[in-house]
Amino acid sequence: MIDAPDHTTEKRGDRSALAWLLAALLGIALSAAAGMTSYGYTTAQAEQRFSDVVDYVATQSLSYDAFNSAYATKNLIRVMEIAGEAARDMERDGSVDNATLEQYADQFNVTALIVTDASGNLVSESSKDDVGYESLAANLKEAPVLEVAAHPLKSYTARITLADDSVADIGCVARPDGEGIVVAVRHQSAKAVASNTLKLQSLLDGYETIDSGNIVIENDGKVVATNAVEPAVSGVFDLPATDAIVVNGIKERCLAGKVRLVNDSGEWYLGTFGKARDFYVYTYAPAQRYFEVVAAVVASVLALYGGVIATVVLVRRRAESQRFADLLLQERDYGDKLAKAAREASSANSAKTEFLRRMSHDLRTPINGIRGMVEVGNANADDLQKQTECRSKIWTASGLLLDLANEALDMSRLESGQVDLNLVPTDMVALNREVCDILERQAEERLVTIICDQRTLDHPYARVSVTHLKRLLLNIAGNAVKYNRQGGYVRLTCREVEPVDGVPVYEYTIADNGIGMSEEFQQHLYEPFSREE
Incomplete structure (x- = not known):
């Protein structure tokens, strides 16, 4: 005999496989949605943080420029005042030779005093620190300076940055005799300038790389401040190759204020840039820290989803176990009912057999009595009294026999064995x-x-x-x-x-x-x- 395949089991298995497939697809979809949402949220946070950096640099640079401009203006005004005082002293003393200028220079604490003719050619000078007419000749022959000689009421002052990044503050006034220009020069080394002015680099002291990422501030293509490295020389920054590549990648790929992924030798960075007055501020950070947040969110969603699936599976298994137990109980009850029915049937049969056995025994007594009375009557045919007595006894015995017959015909009592x-x-x-x-x-x-x-x-x-x-x-x-x-x-x-x-x-x-x-x-x-x- 060949058993037919259990199609119910196969269908149940197919439904189970389909349910697991749908659960897996739903888990993937939830993970993808959680990852995309988390990535969007983290990049939005990065954009906000980087935007805050740019806004901070823009705001603070205005304050720094105002302070530095005030400091420089103060120095320039002072140099111009010294030039005017020196011109008046020269007119009083009637001398413009080098010795006199050296005396005036020491008196006014300036680096150089220079006297030129109306065309800007040297007449006499007193200088030191290699800062004098020779290093400033080109500047002293410019039109704004020469106009001072033509218009005595005018004066001119300026800050000149020299080749070594030092600065020379000059003040120019006309000679009282109208024959040229008196120039006072105060020189400051690059280090002195740096110590006396506020630098953008100090803006970044409050920004830790781990919180705000790397920050690079450029002006005219030069790095003027960064928290990525310490300056090699005051005011000079040499970015590492990795940071330089990332900054160039930001320049090529990013829009202002929009975060983009930038790759450097397989390592990814999130970066963007913004403009703060004359500066470009580039901010970037390793994308790994953001991807870790995304991964943690995805892992949490998967763990939660897995917990939900496990709970559903556990509940379903318990329900199936309960259903199976109920089925077993129903089958057991059904078996008990069948056994009970069999016992009742057997009991009914036994009751019938027992009843018939008893009834056959009980029937014989009245029948024998009737037969005996008939014989007595036959033997006393002429005795009417005896005949009457026999008929009375036959009637009594037949009444009992009738009751027994009626009881035997009552099948409900016969099957149940009950006595009514x-x-x-x-x-x-x-x-x-x-x-x-x-x-x-x-x-x-x-x-x-x-x-x-x-x-x-x-x-x-x-x-x-x-x-x-x-x-x-x-x-x-x-x-x-x-x-x-x-x-x-x-x-x-x-x-x-x-x-x-x-x-x-x-x-x-x-x-x-x-x-x-x-x-x-x-x-x-x-x-x-x-x-x-």
Whole structure:
């Protein structure tokens, strides 16, 4: 025999595989959505942080420029005042030779005093630190300076940055005699200038790389401030190759204020730039720290989703286990019901068999009585009194036989084995005599005497089930007759005993002088159809 494939199991397996596939796809979709959302959020944060840096540089640079401009203006005004005082002293002393200028230079604490003609050519000078007419000649021949000689009321001052990044503050006024220009020069080294002015580099001291990333500030293509490296020489920055590549990548790929990914030798950076007055501010940071945040968010979403899936699976498995247990319980209940039905059927069959066996035994007694009375009637055909007596006894026995037949035909009681008592008022004395009359002929055939030892009762009437009481008495008394000995007797007696709660109690006694029962058999007295051999 070949078993057919279990299509239900296959369909269940297909549904389970489809459910897991959908769960996996949903997990991927949630992870992607979480990653994109997290990436967008982190880049927005980076844009905001980088924008704050640019705004900070722009705001602070205005303050720095104002301070530096005020400091420079103060120096320039002072140099111009010194030039005017020196010109007046020259007019008073009437001398412009080098020795006099050297004396004035020491007096006014300047680096150089220079006297030129109206064309800017040198007349005399006093200088030191290699800062004098030779290093400033080109500047002193410029039109704004020469206009001072042509217009004595004018004056001119300027800060000149020299080749070594030092500065020379010059103040120019016309000579009182109208024959040229007096120039006062105060020189400051690059280091001195740096120490006396506010630098953009100090703006970045409050920015840690780990918080704000690297910051590079350029002016005219030169790095003027950064937190990426320390300056090699005051005011000079040499960016590492990696930072230089990243800054160039930002210049090529990024729009102002928009964060973009920039790659350098396989390492990714998030960067952007902004403009603050004359400066370009480039900000960037390794993208790894942001990707780690994205990865952490994705991992958290996956963990949460996995927990939800695990909970759903656990709940479903518990539900399936409960359903399986319920099915087992239903099957067990069904099996118990089948077993109970089988037992009930067997019990019903046993009840039928038992009932029929008892009924066949009970039927024989009234039938034998009827047959005996018929024989007596036949034997006394001419005795009308005897005939009447026999017919009366036949009627009584046939009534009992009819009751037994009706009970046998009641199939519901036959199947259930239950006893339905029909209680009716009955003369207990007459009932006892009827039992004796039914057994009388059977007793005569066996040469056994039936004795109806019946006395008058205080309460002769009682509500009893006549059929069942007669069956009981006939069954016991009939057996006493059947298994008695010739010449023996069977005595039937009904008497009242002590009432219970005011209700009369009757006691039936069936006694015989037959062979009796052994003590061993008496232990089986109430077993159905048991008999001692």
